Amino acid sequence: MKVLLALIGRDLRLVWRQRGEPLIGVAFFLLAALLFPFGVGPDTDLLRQIAPGIVWVAALFAVVLSLERPFHADHEDGTLEQLALTALPLPLLVLAKALVHWLTSGLLLVLAAPLIAVIYDLPGELLPVLLLALLLGTPILSLLGIVVAATTLGARRGSILIPLLALPLFVPVLILGVLAVEAAASGLPARPHLLLLAAGLLLALPLALLAGPAALRQALDEG
């Protein structure tokens, strides 16, 4: 446990030293979302209707952009092999990386999302549903995403593979996240969709803790 906290502390400190990186992710998120009105025109009703989808798609891209952070740098400078040789079991390493990744990408997107909601004039009563869906959905993206990142460690130009492999896996989260807000918009309960997202999170956790370490072991084996 102490080892886990030490690792989380180190990674947060590193992100803080290079705090431009997570901020670029947030800036990308906002910029991507704000481009849509230029593409689809200033029809307020239409924009209000597609706002949840835009928030989610922009969030997916922003998360994918940041997936190189958890493992690739550690792999290149040899800290990954040093970490693999410590008393910290690999599943806990994956858990720590996923947590730090979410804190420095998904959580920031949840905090930035209200800005987009205001700009698109999303009805106020839908905002809590959107934020709750993001709060449940973005940790799934972090967990699945860092497993994908770990599998691309050995590959040449692996960072280009990340979006190709990760985005298809993110589709169920996107669908459920948007459905939750749309259900609320048409007066139906959003609860079932949110519960499905929560179930997805509970499913992604053991999956990441099984698949992530296997991918890391493979990357270390190849040197």
Added chain:
Amino acid sequence: MTGFAARDLAALRGERLLFRGLDFALPAGAALALVGPNGSGKTTLLRLLAGLSRPLAGEVLWDGVDIAGAAEAHRARLRYVGHLPGLKAALTATESLAFEARLLGAGAAAVTAAMTQFALAPLAALPLRVLSAGQRRRVALARLALAPAALWLLDEPVTSLDAASEARLWALCGAHLAAGGRLVVATHGAVPLPGLQRLDLADFAPGQAAAVEALS
């Protein structure tokens, strides 16, 4: 069978067989120098001995137990300093060593002692990004002094070190061996340590025929 030993090891790198039929036994307090031309498998062998990768054939034994089946215990008894420093460029020497000390359960006193060991005090507050390659290597080597370990695996440890640091490293290794530790070092240079065994990887290189056989 006690101690640290390898039995009939073989390793592939990419699709090339690097060595086969490699055996050695290393008693407590002994050092083993891995020598051989570039690409003969010194780094690969060290990674096998660390348990980072798995051999194609054969086994690495500690007190007669294959390390593949006792990975956690093996990790706890070894320190590995590889080609890559394994340090974060954005952290200072103190922060890096304090982090590793926490992972090892060592205290702040151990960090200070390790820094002194490699004369790192003047560099303590600088981010590693601004240090030279040799200075960074000194920080990487200082992790050896954080806490005692039964087995040290060093990959070309003297690369880019100045003469004074090199002397400090060998003095530290000497103390490690005197305390009953074991050391495996891959190097092209001289290793001024008592009771040094040498293992020339060229002796275990496969002939062309054997390489083809392993692939088919």
